[in-house]
Amino acid sequence: MDMLNPHCGIDRDLRGVVRLTICDAGKLNIVSSAVTDGVRAGFEHLASDPTIRAVILAGESERSMIGGADIKEMAKLDQKSAEAFITRLRDLCEAIRKFPAPVIARLPGWCLGGGLEVAAACDVRIAAHDAMFGMPEVRVGIPSVIHAALLPRLIGWGRARWLMMTAENIDAPTALAWGLVDTVAKPGGLNEAVEHTVKALLECGPEALRIQKDLLRQWEELPLTESVNLSVGVFGKSFLTGEPQRLLRGFLDRKR
Missing domain, CATH: 1.10.12 (Lyase 2-enoyl-coa Hydratase; Chain  A, domain 2)
Structure with missing residues (x-):
């Protein structure tokens, strides 16, 4: 794996498929300001390469792609620094949405809050059989914002309200039934499910x-x-x- 920066690793195969790995972000792949900036810089670096066919966004561990935003950092924020913090996460989500080639979110384990916002910004979401999803922000006194605005478009207003206002988690089969994810892999089959979608994309122009x-x-x-x-x-x-x-x-x- 080639490191573009301390928080962004890149693997590229001969087909033009890139695996972008979020690195050095703890066991649950938590996004601090530094991690967010590093991953965004990775997408911006790759965006100008016309030979990239697809990007797989993954976490360094199997516990999460992104478990959420950094609670320790957020606990120290005031109004001005809070806006700067969330702007960074917004810019990462926009870099994914505007990335020219398809981006696949590889989703093992926990996908919460800011992690789900990043996943929603991806083009395809592929979950492990035991993945869990939630928007817990209101339980810690903040609203779900930025690309949580994509959730009503994905799952409808009623389910989006339930997810963001109850802060309850849902499992992978529920996420699939709601349209929050596109595929739920068989046990042990997350890489195989991702590869199936990659092959489908590669068959297209x-x-x-x-x-x-x-x-x-x-x-x-x-x-x-x-x-x-x-x-x-x-x-x-x-x-x-x-x-x-x-x-x-x-x-x-x-x-x-």
Whole structure:
């Protein structure tokens, strides 16, 4: 593993798949300001590489991808420093949302608070069979903010309210039923489940996937009619990449 900085390790295979590992963040992979900045810097460093096909975001241990934000650091905050702290986490989530290639969240163990916000910012969430999810902020006197705003879009307003206002945790099967995660792995099969999704992504046109991710991000914020009309121009521009011509011709040749 190559270390981009003390909190961000990178492994890259010959397919262009990168595993970005959050490092030196404790047993539960807790994000302090330093860890948040390090991981964000990793995504920003990789974003300019057009040969990256997918990123797997993982924790250093099997107890969590991100267990939550650093309670010890937060206990010392005042209004100004609290806003600086949460802005850092917002910027990490935005770096993931704006990353050109698909980002897969690999989710063993606990995924709480800021960890769930980061997971929500990823494109695909793959959970271990015994993973647990929750938004415990209100129990320590703070609201769930920033990319918790993605949760109603993922699981609906009622379930998002329940998750954020009761601070109760849910297990992996519940998270799957709610649409909070996309896949729950078999026991011992988390890496296999991640690899299954990686292979599916690699079968797609790399430029088409990048265009699709960007379009989906815009659809999250645009009214329906604008989303539909925007898509017309995006569809046309996709033919400038040469990818549709090559892949459509390959499909037709296989049908013969």
